[in-house]
Amino acid sequence: MDSKLEQPNESEKETTPLEETPKAKEKTKAEWLVMIYLAGDNNLAEECVFALTEMKRIGSVDNKMEVMIHLDTTVHENAVMRVKKSIKPGDTNKELMEMRDERIERMRRRAANPEDESNTDEDDEQSGVVFNFVKKCIDKVEANHHMLILSGHGNGTADSFLREEDEDADGLSVIGMAQQIERIRKDLLNNRQIDVLGLDSCLMSMGEIAYMVHNHVKVMIGAEGFEPRA
Incomplete structure (x- = not known):
């Protein structure tokens, strides 16, 4: 008499849990997104850090x-950060130093593995530095209105x-x-105009x-004439 192989019940079959699909991080929502570019790799460095502290x-x-x-x-090269309310002495410096250490680590990884695109720092490209900054902001914040302020040296x-x-650096x-x-x-x-463009320069x-x-x-x-220390 032929014996039939006993088939396992559905409940007895081994099951592998489905891997959870990582959820895209939700954007922060706000009425206004204010983006401020502080170009202080010059004699305006102290003024730029002071401006951040006041913000x-x-x-x-x-x-x-x-x-x-x-x-x-x-000292702080291409640091992008959300301005959080804080009046505690040292908070700004602590946050900036942490970002500086992260940037140095990215540079080390890039030197060790130059083909790894994840270690590429797009801010090194001067021709698109403002665009890249705005892109980082818009990737994080969904807003109805946008203000962009460019602060640094200018000569019209x-x-x-x-x-x-x-x-020797190209401006x-x-x-x-x-x-x-x-x-x-x-x-x-999406072809919407920037609501306010501020040019905080001479x-x-x-x-x-x-x-x-x-x-x-x-x-x-923008300024009609010369700004102090700008």
């Missing part, structure tokens, strides 16, 4: 206003914008700045500059 007196306001800064100095159309102390031309503003509108804001309210960005921003604010 932290108010900080971001949940659901209403998210404030993000990009700080570039000789006569010289480079947001230049560094190193004379950002005014045309290059306008091109990045256009990319931000088209690639990051001689940056020239008609030529306003014309370069008039299709991409609603309101431009």
